[in-house]
Amino acid sequence: MHAKTGDRMVTHGRTVGQKERVAEIVEVMGKNGEPPYRVRDEQGHESVVYPGPDSEVKSGGA
Numbered sequence: 361m362h363a364k365t366g367d368r369m370v371t372h373g374r375t376v377g378q379k380e381r382v383a384e385i386v387e388v389m390g391k392n393g394e395p396p397y398r399v400r401d402e403q404g405h406e407s408v409v410y411p412g413p414d415s416e417v418k419s420g421g422a
Contacts, residue, residue: 361411362393366420369399369411383409385417 363369363385371381383399386406390396395410411417 361395361415361417363388363397363417364393364420368418368420369397369409369415370418371411371415374414 365385365388367385369383369385371383373379381401383401385397386400387398388394389398389408396408397411398406398408400406
């Protein structure tokens with residue numbers, strides 16, 4: 361997984377009916393766009409994440 365600042369990380373729900381979570385990548389902390397990422401969620405909370413297989417990165421304009 362590779363990302364850049366401004367991209368979105370989408371984490372899909374694990375169970376039926378669970379909403380996707382969307383967060384903006386505000387800092388790429390790994391080398392060459394690799395995790396970990398500092399993200400800001402829709403409520404404005406920031407955290408450092410290592411995305412799992414249920415997550416994908418979408419370019420900032422998508």
